Amino acid sequence: MSGGKTIDPRAKDSAVAEFVDTWKDYRSVTVACGEIAASHGMSRATLFAELRERGLWPAARVGDLALENKRLRKQVERLRKQVQMLEAQLAEGQE
Known part of the structure; x- marks a missing residue:
């Protein structure tokens, strides 16, 4: 100081x-x-x-949260694609 x-x-x-x-x-x-x-x-x-x-300091936390949000958005998109693939497989199996 x-x-x-x-x-x-x-x-x-x-x-x-x-x-x-x-x-x-x-x-x-x-x-x-x-x-x-x-x-x-x-x-x-x-x-x-x-x-x-x-x-x-809160500004650092905001930056950390922004990075976490970006990571989570990517994860959500991957999971959506997996759900679509599983739904397609289920639909094929029921035909």
């Missing part, structure tokens, strides 16, 4: 926990970060950096 003030790791842990539990209750993720950081005696930048370092 370039500001010089050392933040107690317990304060960081507490701020991170509060952020994770409550950020959706704020009007924006940035407002949540700033207000929670201030209530724990640190800057918004400090809490932001801590959240990013721990992989808990």
Whole structure:
């Protein structure tokens, strides 16, 4: 931290926990970060950096979810094709 003030790791842990539990209750993720950081005696930048370092900043989660959605869409398409093939086999067997 370039500001010089050392933040107690317990304060960081507490701020991170509060952020994770409550950020959706704020009007924006940035407002949540700033207000929670201030209530724990640190800057918004400090809490932001801590959240990013721990992989808990919501933007990273959104990116992860987008990748998971892409993977799941491909899987759904494969399953649809399998269902079509099985339905065709069943139809042939009933003729």
